[in-house]
Amino acid sequence: MAGSAHLEDDDHDRDSHPDDWVLLAQWCGFPGGIVFWTIRRQDLAERRFDRVEVQMHANP
Numbered sequence: 001m002a003g004s005a006h007l008e009d010d011d012h013d014r015d016s017h018p019d020d021w022v023l024l025a026q027w028c029g030f031p032g033g034i035v036f037w038t039i040r041r042q043d044l045a046e047r048r049f050d051r052v053e054v055q056m057h058a059n060p
Contacts (some may be wrong), residue, residue, distance in 0.1 A: 016040055024052065035056040 022044060024037040036055045043051045 032060055033049075 020039050020040050020042070022041055024039055024044075026037075027035045029035070034057050036057070038053045038055070039051060041050070043049075
């Protein structure tokens with residue numbers, strides 16, 4: 001399951017490289033699940049937190 005905080009710009013991350021991204025936060029708040037908040041370096045420098053990507057990984 002994955003989601004995105006920005007809905008207006010679906011092409012935002014298509015041309016980016018994995019090295020362009022940084023981990024903002026990681027939360028292990030429930031058994032078998034981890035939530036990650038990531039952002040592109042450029043967006044972080046510009047304080048564009050509306051472009052944060054949120055991903056959840058679960059291992060039931």
